[in-house]
Amino acid sequence: QTIGHPAKDLQGLQTVLKPVLGSKQYGTQDKLSELVAQACQIVLQDGFVLQPESIRTVKILGGHLGQSACIKGFVAQRGVETTKTECKNAKIGVFATGIEASGTEAKGTVLMKTADDLKNYNKTEEAKMEEIVQGIAESGVQVVVTGGNISDMALHFIEKYGLVALKVSSKWELRRLCQATGATALVRL
Numbered sequence: 776q777t778i779g780h781p782a783k784d785l786q787g788l789q790t791v792l793k794p795v796l797g798s799k800q801y802g803t804q805d806k807l808s809e810l811v812a813q814a815c816q817i818v819l820q821d822g823f824v825l826q827p828e829s830i831r832t833v834k835i836l837g838g839h840l841g842q843s844a845c846i847k848g849f850v851a852q853r854g855v856e857t858t859k860t861e862c863k864n865a866k867i868g869v870f871a872t873g874i875e876a877s878g879t880e881a882k883g884t885v886l887m888k889t890a891d892d893l894k895n896y897n898k899t900e901e902a903k904m905e906e907i908v909q910g911i912a913e914s915g916v917q918v919v920v921t922g923g924n925i926s927d928m929a930l931h932f933i934e935k936y937g938l939v940a941l942k943v944s945s946k947w948e949l950r951r952l953c954q955a956t957g958a959t960a961l962v963r964l
Contacts, residue, residue, distance in 0.1 A: 873923025
């Protein structure tokens, strides 16, 4: 039997994969060969070499092999940080750093003499964080992805402006998200 180019011949690719997968996962080779062939076709374009790092598997708790599916794009392993969980055709902003107020280089002591001093202490920091998040929202970004922490104050303003926030803990996962979406991770807010 002649097998065509893997990017075009799904049945031929499954035929080649079944014995290979059957030697390791006997009994599941039919479903696995179908999934692997679909995944290869998604990342393999005519004339290009298959890049195995472009294919990832994500395990979902309580799921089984019969529920498996191939998805073109990116699947985040953890949920979003905000109450808004869905956004279609969104413009995303990817930040390699955390979304939090920058700390000072040296530690200092602040002496507060009145209750007003205590109330006003965080006002400038709060105003700066709102200005940053407002700027992100006004630029048209609807989903904010970060490779670091999201401070409680930043999360408050992200919620206020109706954005979706996703925290990606791995720098490799962040790179894969950027590759899947065509984004470039910014290193500063």
